[in-house]
Each structure stands twice: as C-alpha cells, then as structure tokens.
Amino acid sequence: MFNPHQDTDPDETQEWIESIEGALQEHGPERARFLLEKLIDFAERQGARMPFNTNTPFINTIHPFEQKPFPGNRAIERRIKSLVRWNAMAMVSRANKETEGIGGHISTYASSATLLEVAYNHFIRGAAHPNGPDMVFFQGHASPGLYARAYLEGRLTETHLENFRRELSKDGGLSSYPHPWLMPDFWQFPTVSMGLTSLMALYQARFMHYLEDRGIIEKSGRKVWAFLGDGEMDEPESLGSITLASREKLDNIIFVVNCNLQRLDGPVRGNGKIIQELEGAFRGAGWNVIKVIWGSDWDSLFEKDATGALAKRLEEVVDGELLKYVVAGGSYLREHFFGKYPELLNMVKDISDKELLRLRLGGHDPEKVYAAYTEAVEYKGKPTVVLARTIKGYGLGEAGEGRNITHQQKKLNEKELLSFRDRFNIPLTDSEATTAPFYKPADNSEETVYLRARRKELGGPLPFRNQKSEKLKIPDRSLFNEAFAGYGDRELSTTMAFVRQLTKLTKDKDIGKYIVPIIPDEARTFGMEALFRQLGIYSHSGQLYEPVDSEQFLYYKEAVDGQILEEGINEAGAMSSFIAAGTAYSNYGVNMIPFYIYYSMFGFQRVWDLIWAAGDMRTRGFLLGATAGRTTLNGEGLQHQDGHSHLAAAATPNIKAYDLAYAYEIAIILHEGMKEMFHYQKDVVYYITLENENYKHPEMPSGVEKDIIKGMYKIHSTKNPVIRLLGSGPLMGETLAAAKLLKQDWNIEPGVWNVTSFSELRREAEESERWNLIHPDKRQKKPHLEKSLSNHKVPTVAVSDYVKMVAEQISPYVPGDYYALGTDGFGRSDTRENLRHFFEVDRYYIVLTAIRALANAGSVAPALSKQVMKKYGIDPNKPSPITV
Numbered sequence: 016m017f018n019p020h021q022d023t024d025p026d027e028t029q030e031w032i033e034s035i036e037g038a039l040q041e042h043g044p045e046r047a048r049f050l051l052e053k054l055i056d057f058a059e060r061q062g063a064r065m066p067f068n069t070n071t072p073f074i075n076t077i078h079p080f081e082q083k084p085f086p087g088n089r090a091i092e093r094r095i096k097s098l099v100r101w102n103a104m105a106m107v108s109r110a111n112k113e114t115e116g117i118g119g120h121i122s123t124y125a126s127s128a129t130l131l132e133v134a135y136n137h138f139i140r141g142a143a144h145p146n147g148p149d150m151v152f153f154q155g156h157a158s159p160g161l162y163a164r165a166y167l168e169g170r171l172t173e174t175h176l177e178n179f180r181r182e183l184s185k186d187g188g189l190s191s192y193p194h195p196w197l198m199p200d201f202w203q204f205p206t207v208s209m210g211l212t213s214l215m216a217l218y219q220a221r222f223m224h225y226l227e228d229r230g231i232i233e234k235s236g237r238k239v240w241a242f243l244g245d246g247e248m249d250e251p252e253s254l255g256s257i258t259l260a261s262r263e264k265l266d267n268i269i270f271v272v273n274c275n276l277q278r279l280d281g282p283v284r285g286n287g288k289i290i291q292e293l294e295g296a297f298r299g300a301g302w303n304v305i306k307v308i309w310g311s312d313w314d315s316l317f318e319k320d321a322t323g324a325l326a327k328r329l330e331e332v333v334d335g336e337l338l339k340y341v342v343a344g345g346s347y348l349r350e351h352f353f354g355k356y357p358e359l360l361n362m363v364k365d366i367s368d369k370e371l372l373r374l375r376l377g378g379h380d381p382e383k384v385y386a387a388y389t390e391a392v393e394y395k396g397k398p399t400v401v402l403a404r405t406i407k408g409y410g411l412g413e414a415g416e417g418r419n420i421t422h423q424q425k426k427l428n429e430k431e432l433l434s435f436r437d438r439f440n441i442p443l444t445d446s447e448a449t450t451a452p453f454y455k456p457a458d459n460s461e462e463t464v465y466l467r468a469r470r471k472e473l474g475g476p477l478p479f480r481n482q483k484s485e486k487l488k489i490p491d492r493s494l495f496n497e498a499f500a501g502y503g504d505r506e507l508s509t510t511m512a513f514v515r516q517l518t519k520l521t522k523d524k525d526i527g528k529y530i531v532p533i534i535p536d537e538a539r540t541f542g543m544e545a546l547f548r549q550l551g552i553y554s555h556s557g558q559l560y561e562p563v564d565s566e567q568f569l570y571y572k573e574a575v576d577g578q579i580l581e582e583g584i585n586e587a588g589a590m591s592s593f594i595a596a597g598t599a600y601s602n603y604g605v606n607m608i609p610f611y612i613y614y615s616m617f618g619f620q621r622v623w624d625l626i627w628a629a630g631d632m633r634t635r636g637f638l639l640g641a642t643a644g645r646t647t648l649n650g651e652g653l654q655h656q657d658g659h660s661h662l663a664a665a666a667t668p669n670i671k672a673y674d675l676a677y678a679y680e681i682a683i684i685l686h687e688g689m690k691e692m693f694h695y696q697k698d699v700v701y702y703i704t705l706e707n708e709n710y711k712h713p714e715m716p717s718g719v720e721k722d723i724i725k726g727m728y729k730i731h732s733t734k735n736p737v738i739r740l741l742g743s744g745p746l747m748g749e750t751l752a753a754a755k756l757l758k759q760d761w762n763i764e765p766g767v768w769n770v771t772s773f774s775e776l777r778r779e780a781e782e783s784e785r786w787n788l789i790h791p792d793k794r795q796k797k798p799h800l801e802k803s804l805s806n807h808k809v810p811t812v813a814v815s816d817y818v819k820m821v822a823e824q825i826s827p828y829v830p831g832d833y834y835a836l837g838t839d840g841f842g843r844s845d846t847r848e849n850l851r852h853f854f855e856v857d858r859y860y861i862v863l864t865a866i867r868a869l870a871n872a873g874s875v876a877p878a879l880s881k882q883v884m885k886k887y888g889i890d891p892n893k894p895s896p897i898t899v
C-alpha cells in the first residue's frame with residue numbers, strides 16, 4: 016500500500032533538498048517559498064492530491080536571521096520585571112495569609128510577565144499617544160501583575176495592594192479582576208468570563224474599522240490587543256468568530272495566547288500539542304500565526320540539527336511530556352528527550368543538567384517576544400496571533416512551577432519566599448523577604464526612571480479607561496408626535512411602531528449618524544428591510560456583486576459607509592458589536608447609540624453573560640427583544656417563545672427593562688433612554704420587549720409621561736374601587752377586555768393600570784423601603800407604586816406575558832392582597848387565543864382570578880367562581896401549563 020512517509024528513493028530526495036537549499040541561500044526564503052508553491056500547484060493540477068496541512072514545524076515562526084534586534088535595555092527591563100513579579104506574588108500571598116481563602120493568582124502572571132513587560136515597554140500605546148491609544152484585553156487573573164506594575168509606576172499605593180480583593184475596606188481596595196464598573200478609571204475591559212475576551216476584542220477591532228469607514232473617526236493605526244490563556248481557547252466563543260477577523264482584514268487586532276500548556280486542573284492537551292492545534296485553527300481561518308516556542312538558548316541547538324533529529328523529536332513529544340520536563344529536572348530532560356536519539360545526546364553533551372533545565376522558552380525571552388510583536392504590529396491585511404510558549408508559575412520552583420497545582424497556589428512559605436527572592440535577585444534580606452514586603456525602588460532609581468520614560472514615550476500608563484466624552488444633542492420629544500397621536504384604526508405591532516420611530520431617529524440631523532442599528536439576520540422578520548436601502552449595510556469591502564434584488568427599490572445594499580451592522584445568525588457577535596458601539600464614548604470619546612434588535616428568546620437566554628459583561632463595561636444602548644411574549648409570538652412554539660427574559664433583565668443591576676403595550680410608551684422610553692444615556696451620560700442599558708401582534712394604538716392620555724418612565728400609569732379609575740387590574744405589554748388588551756367583562760357580566764368595575772416596568776417599580780419601592788428602614792425618624796417615603804395605587808386595601812390582579820415571578824416582583828409593596836398571572840411552562844405553537852387560555856392569562860382567567868380574590872376578601876360569595884367558570888367554559892380538568 017502507498018505510504019506517503021516512506022522514502023523510496025533517498026538520493027532523489029536529497030537532490031530536491033539541495034535544490035531548495037540552493038534557492039534559499041542564493042535568493043532567500045521568499046524565492047524558496049515561491050518555488051515550492053509553484054511545484055505544489057503544478058503537481059495538484061496534474062492530479063497529485065496533496066495532503067491538507069495547516070501546520071508548520073514545532074519551531075519558532077521567525078528565524079533568528081529575520082529577528083528584529085531588541086532595542087531596550089535587557090538588564091534594567093529584567094530588574095523591573097523581577098520587581099513586578101515579586102510585588103504581584105507578595106500581594107496575593109499576603110492577602111491569603113491575612114484572610115484565608117481570599118484567593119488571587121500568582122502563577123498566571125508568573126508565566127505571562129515577559130509577554131506583558133515587552134508590550135508595556137515597547138508597544139502598547141497609552142491614552143496620550145498622538146495617534147490614539149491601543150485597547151487592551153488583559154488575561155483577567157493576571158491582574159496581580161498589572162496592579163504590581165501600576166504600583167511601581169506610582170499609580171497605586173501600598174495600601175491599595177494591601178487591600179487587594181478587599182474592595183470594601185475603607186481606604187479603598189483593588190478588585191479581584193478587571194472590572195470597569197468597580198475601577199472605572201483603570202480597567203477597560205472585563206475579561207474573566209472566559210471565551211468573551213476573544214469575541215469582544217474581535218468586534219472592538221471590527222467596530223474601529225466601522226467608525227473609520229464611516230468617517231466618524233480618523234484612521235490612526237490603533238490596535239486591539241487581547242492576551243488570552245491557552246486553556247481559555249477551549250471556550251467555543253474563543254475560536255467562534257476568528258474568521259470574522261480575516262474576512263474583514265482586521266490587521267488592527269493582535270491576539271497573544273499565553274501557552275503555558277496548563278489550565279486550572281492540569282494540561283490543556285496532555286496527549287497533543289495545543290500550540291500546533293491553535294496554529295492549525297488560526298491559519299485555517301486565515302490569520303497570520305507567529306509561534307514563539309523556543310528562546311534564544313535553543314538557536315544554537317537548531318543550528319546544529321543537521322540531520323533534523325531535533326525537529327523530529329519535537330514533533331514527537333506531546334504537551335504532557337513537555338510539562339514533565341519542566342518539573343522533573345535536567346537529567347530527566349537529557350534522558351527522556353535528548354536520549355531518544357544519539358545525535359541529540361551528543362548535541363547537549365557539553366551542557367550541564369542545570370543549564371539544560373534553564374534553556375529558556377520563547378515566551379520568557381524578551382528578544383523573541385519583541386521580534387514577534389514587531390511583526391504583529393507591522394503586518395498588513397491580516398489579523399495576527401502570537402502563540403507563545405511559557406511556563407505556568409515560572410520562577411516559583413517547588414512552590415508550583417509547572418505543577419498541576421500551580422493555578423491554585425495562593426501563598427508561599429518562608430523557604431519558598433527566599434528562593435523566589437534569590438531567583439529574581441530582589442534586594443531584601445532574609446528576615447525582610449520572609450515577611451513578603453512590597454518593594455518599590457526610589458523615584459530616581461534607574462528602574463523607575465526607565466519604566467516611566469518608556470510609558471511616557473508610548474503615551475502614558477496602562478491600563479487606563481477614559482471617562483470623558485461629548486454629550487449628544489437629543490431631539491425634542493415632538494420628533495415622535497406621530498406615536499403620541501396614536502394610529503387610529505390602523506393596527507400595528509409594537510415592533511413596527513418601534514421601527515417607525517427608529518427610522519425617524521436615523522434621519523435626525525444631530526444624532527442620526529451616531530445611531531448604530533445592529534441585527535442578527537432578522538431584519539425582515541421585524542419589518543426593517545427598508546433601512547437596508549436607506550442606511551446601507553456596513554461592509555468593509557463595499558458591495559462586490561449586483562444583488563439579486565437590485566431591480567427593486569429596497570434592494571440589499573452593502574456599502575463601505577453603511578450604517579447597519581447586519582451580523583448574520585450570530586447573537587453573540589451582534590452583542591459584542593453592541594458592546595463595542597455602546598462603549599465608543601469611552602474608547603473614542605464619541606457617543607454612539609446602539610440599537611440591537613433581536614429575536615427575544617435568543618437574547619438574555621443565550622447571551623446573558625455578554626450582557627452582564629456589557630453592564631460591567633458601562634455600555635450604553637438599547638436592547639430590543641423583538642417577537643417577545645410567551646403567548647404573543649404564537650406559531651413558533653417552545654424554543655422561540657420568550658416568557659422569562661424580564662426576570663434576567665431585572666437581575667442585571669444597570670438594565671432598565673420595559674414591557675410596553677403602545678407606540679406612545681415606546682416613544683417616551685426611547686426619548687428618556689437617549690437623554691439619560693447620551694446626554695446625561697449615565698451608564699445604563701435600556702431593554703425593551705417588542706411584539707408582533709397587530710392591534711390599535713391609542714393616543715397618549717395626558718400627563719402620563721413621567722409615570723410611563725417610572726413603571727405604571729392609570730388607564731381607568733373608579734370612585735370606589737373594589738378591585739384593581741394591572742395589565743402589561745401585549746396582555747393589556749386582555750386586561751381591558753377582562754375589565755369590560757367584570758362590569759358587564761358581574762357588575763364590578765375595576766380600576767385599571769398599565770404597568771410598563773415591574774422591575775423599575777420594584778427597584779424604586781425597594782430603594783424607598785431601604786431609606787425608610789435607616790431613617791425611621793424622618794418623613795417616610797412613598798414609592799411610585801404606592802402613590803399610584805392609593806392606600807385602599809382592595810385586592811389586585813396583575814397579568815403579563817411573562818412568568819408569574821415578573822409580576823410578583825412588586826407583590827411586597829402593593830397594598831392589599833396581590834395575585835399574579837403569568838406564562839410559566841414551556842411554550843407551544845397555536846393561536847394566540849388558545850395559548851392565552853392554555854397559559855391561563857386570557858380575559859376569562861383574569862375575571863376568574865378577580866372573583867376569587869374578591870371571595871377571599873369576603874366581598875363576594877365563594878360559589879361565584881363556579882358560575883364564572885361555567886359561563887366562560889373554563890374546564891377544571893384542564894392540565895396545568897407548568898407541568899405539561
């Protein structure tokens with residue numbers, strides 16, 4: 016059988032190798048590559064099937080002869096790095112000695128120190144850089160190293176470091192990980208929910224192109240750096256959008272993957288090679304991949320590798336073995352790695368065991384890292400990933416270097432502290448070192464002067480988050496007069512009503528161009544396709560084809576300066592675009608107004624983690640959950656019908672969530688949101704659910720604007736109410752119908768309210784309650800909820816198209832008995848009428864609940880319920896929607 020690896024004619028093989036060698040020597044690698052590609056191309060055309068291979072050998076991508084020389088002062092930079100290492104370790108170790116279990120990480124920064132220091136000293140631009148700052152996503156649990164450096168730079172004090180992970184201490188502390196919410200002038204991007212970094216960074220880079228292509232910012236050569244862990248790359252989101260970067264030619268993104276081959280529990284790929292696997296994935300996705308595996312110490316070994324035995328051996332070993340070499344010592348390495356082939360043993364015969372173990376790896380060698388970053392920042396037309404081999408817990412020795420426990424190593428004992436001190440030459444005596452003091456060289460020391468000068472030249476300190484931006488001039492409410500007037504007999508959905516108002520906003524002369532409509536392949540579902548033509552769909556390469564609907568007025572128009580971000584079926588990507596647009600105020604000083612409209616069920620349920628990160632990042636914008644409502648979206652069934660996103664929204668601290676019934680409510684909330692976020696610059700997100708049921712939209716009653724914003728307003732009042740009905744969103748119609756039935760069939764006239772936001776009502780009530788609790792001697796506050804309902808202790812029945820807990824949120828604050836109807840259970844496909852009956856939220860169930868409430872209150876006879884059921888055909892044997 017044909018064996019592709021068997022050499023049937025070694026002499027002929029040698030001739031070919033010599034030819035290529037000649038080409039390499041005479042004309043260089045470019046020519047050699049050209050010739051090889053030509054040969055492969057020729058062979059393929061003649062029918063020779065070439066194996067597909069996205070991998071290169073397990074060696075550095077950049078050869079020593081093409082390496083850009085290192086311009087820094089190696090000795091000083093090493094001393095600075097050692098001090099950062101020491102302080103980072105001391106910070107975590109001391110915190111854990113003082114407060115057992117407070118946590119923190121030593122070993123991750125220990126592995127990434129060189130990767131970060133080279134970037135700090137030579138590459139990453141700060142806020143004051145004349146061409147604008149870079150954006151940096153740091154590996155979240157490397158935060159101790161970043162704090163330690165900020166301490167050396169004089170940005171943080173010893174007290175800050177002492178209070179690492181003690182944010183509530185009165186002198187101020189440091190957050191565990193990068194959280195802009197907690198340290199808004201320091202951290203830019205939250206990175207600890209693994210997988211989100213890659214996505215968010217890619218979409219930040221893409222959004223930079225968007226702003227440039229639309230002429231909103233100048234082209235400036237800014238970069239987005241994302242430092243990632245190799246274990247983290249297993250998150251599907253990490254690799255999920257990498258083709259976006261090559262497709263969009265994002266040469267403004269640089270990924271640096273810290274390949275220490277370990278994650279929390281053990282090896283990332285014990286039985287394989289994570290670096291090779293990632294290389295394959297990224298090259299296959301069209302990235303420029305730079306492997307930095309071996310340090311300069313290995314260069315001479317590769318030079319001596321005339322037979323290719325070293326390269327062969329490197330291909331053979333799996334990561335599990337490579338890790339064993341780190342831990343088991345030099346003689347083990349000699350025996351098990353080099354010992355496999357005599358020529359390899361011979362190669363290292365003059366190197367001692369100790370030196371063998373110290374053969375530095377690529378990610379710990381500033382010269383190799385510098386060369387890689389230089390190529391990365393200069394590379395044009397493609398994104399770059401640097402895959403850097405490091406050792407987890409580097410320098411910790413027996414305290415955890417390369418050990419499987421290293422991720423969880425939180426403190427060092429006295430002996431370990433002393434050996435760490437020796438390893439990195441920290442100028443501390445034994446008795447000093449054993450207390451792990453923070454060490455900061457004098458202001459005029461060589462180290463301090465150097466590191467400050469480097470950062471000054473690059474534009475200032477890192478990390479840094481800008482909090483300043485220009486506020487926008489929000490148009491007057493009259494822009495929405497159409498919605499305030501109502502639509503008469505015309506029936507339309509809230510989605511349509513929203514799209515009409517969005518269209519008006521995009522035409523506004525002051526803010527129109529800052530609006531960023533974001534949509535994951537659902538524009539036609541929501542009736543937004545007219546915007547394609549009006550605003551254009553953003554495409555970095557324009558439109559290279561004639562669209563199939565080019566004859567039509569509303570054709571599918573892609574354009575370099577298109578305004579819409581049409582993200583395809585990619586809610587996570589669309590959400591990342593929302594984050595990029597909604598943080599433009601900080602990253603570019605420009606308030607962009609994102610409107611991310613999506614299929615409600617695929618919002619919170621699918622990307623809540625990103626929404627949470629958006630909250631942490633102080634993102635501003637509108638999330639619009641369209642086709643929402645468990646019974647309002649009817650035909651689509653169980654996996655489509657959202658009846659619970661309002662619970663998630665209520666639990667996200669800076670989200671203001673609204674479930675709206677009428678066009679004028681949408682107008683009021685949009686206007687309020689724009690003012691709050693883009694004029695007053697508050698870091699909140701507005702979440703609005705929209706539906707696809709067509710019905711009439713009345714004129715706005717007078718004087719309800721403020722109440723709509725606060726969460727409820729009165730629709731119908733009676734003199735002596737015996738019961739109240741609260742309707743919400745799409746079930747307002749059923750609520751009004753129930754009120755009619757109560758009057759007409761049972762002679763009971765309820766007061767009726769429209770709840771626009773249960774969560775806003777609850778928040779305000781909770782805040783008032785809290786204030787009253789701690790101010791017992793002051794005049795007690797009354798929340799809006801109580802004010803609008805008055806104090807009558809009559810029963811209240813509330814209904815929404817969401818699970819009962821959404822309406823139940825306000826139960827503790829409603830005077831009198833409270834009954835909530837909702838749509839708990841799995842959805843299914845049927846007519847709206849049948850679904851509402853099935854979920855027991857239709858007009859008849861509202862009436863039945865109201866009668867029951869009155870019976871419980873002693874106002875009507877309990878037997879009346881039976882009559883109600885009979886009259887409306889409510890079957891007592893109907894199964895419960897929660898259990899079927």
Ligand SMILES: Cc1ncc(C[n+]2csc(CCOP(=O)(O)OP(=O)(O)O)c2C)c(N)n1
Pocket residue numbers: 122123126154156207208209210243244245246247248273275277278279283407422
């Ligand atoms: C989504 C998610 N799952 C789990 C964790 C917990 N966690 C934090 S660090 C870590 C290991 C990280 O390994 P790696 O990415 O290789 O980084 P390293 O520390 O090795 O540089 C884990 C599992 C997390 N932060 N996020």
Ligand SMILES: [Mg+2]
Pocket residue numbers: 244245246247273274275276277278283407
């Ligand atoms: Mg790792």
